[in-house]
Amino acid sequence: MHLSRQTKVLIGALLVALIAGGAFFFAHGKGASEAAMSGDQARYAETPSEATPAPMATASSTAQARVPIVVYHIVRPSYPSDSAAVKALALTPEIFDAEMKYLKDAGYHVVPFSALENYFLKGTPLPSHPIIISFDDGWSDQFTYAFPILEKYRYPATFFVFTNPIGTRGFLTWDNLREMRDAGMTIASHSRSHPFLTKITDPSVLWNEIDGSKQTLEKHLGITVTEFAYPFGQYNDAIVALVKKAGYRAARGDYVQRGGKQSLDQLYELSALNAPTTLDLFKRKFPAVTASDP
Numbered sequence: 001m002h003l004s005r006q007t008k009v010l011i012g013a014l015l016v017a018l019i020a021g022g023a024f025f026f027a028h029g030k031g032a033s034e035a036a037m038s039g040d041q042a043r044y045a046e047t048p049s050e051a052t053p054a055p056m057a058t059a060s061s062t063a064q065a066r067v068p069i070v071v072y073h074i075v076r077p078s079y080p081s082d083s084a085a086v087k088a089l090a091l092t093p094e095i096f097d098a099e100m101k102y103l104k105d106a107g108y109h110v111v112p113f114s115a116l117e118n119y120f121l122k123g124t125p126l127p128s129h130p131i132i133i134s135f136d137d138g139w140s141d142q143f144t145y146a147f148p149i150l151e152k153y154r155y156p157a158t159f160f161v162f163t164n165p166i167g168t169r170g171f172l173t174w175d176n177l178r179e180m181r182d183a184g185m186t187i188a189s190h191s192r193s194h195p196f197l198t199k200i201t202d203p204s205v206l207w208n209e210i211d212g213s214k215q216t217l218e219k220h221l222g223i224t225v226t227e228f229a230y231p232f233g234q235y236n237d238a239i240v241a242l243v244k245k246a247g248y249r250a251a252r253g254d255y256v257q258r259g260g261k262q263s264l265d266q267l268y269e270l271s272a273l274n275a276p277t278t279l280d281l282f283k284r285k286f287p288a289v290t291a292s293d294p
């Protein structure tokens, strides 16, 4: 995707986005807020049905790499009260451990998000069969159950957190995040309040969600935050422009199936997939690397 840097074009795109977003908000705002109040741990999850069609890649940049990005939301023991939406996203710690072990045994190399950015931006080589493991929404279960397993395999995973609920019931605390940071995990932004960014009409609110979340994480953690994940996988050209302006180096988009292929001109709309919830499905998605396929 090509985005003009000219201010006039940017302002024009922003206005169109604001008008369209405003109309959509008035039509659908109530339903969205009701869903957010459901108390369901799946409520912030990015699902394929929410996906935005991604623009076609332009021919100007052909740099490509196969780096699948797997998105985990819920890793914890299953509860009898779990809704169907939660079940579709949740893995027990045992299944998560089995998937992580399988990756190692099957010849994959878990890389941090920065490896993908450095490959495209600096030409830093990637290991063979790289794969990115990411977590969304900052549930405290991720620290309790997934983090020890990631440490066991020494996998550098990326945690996309939205900053407003940090430290509140059910969510990661700043101490959790510091501990994960110190263990080599990447902490990245998933906005402040996890809104539908495409529905926000006030540019200052949009900027606060995108840039403010980055500032908050950097201030509390003493790190530079370079990755953003669009809440619900929703974005448009004006939002991508703000993400670039805020200084992010990459952003995770929606669930467009590109077979894990990433490219330089899609660095701000990287494709991803929700983690398969059984080991069988996971193996089917990520076949073992064979000797003839080094």
Ligand SMILES: [Zn+2]
Residues within 6 Å of the ligand: 044, 045, 046, 136, 137, 190, 194, 231, 232
């Ligand atoms: Zn989310």
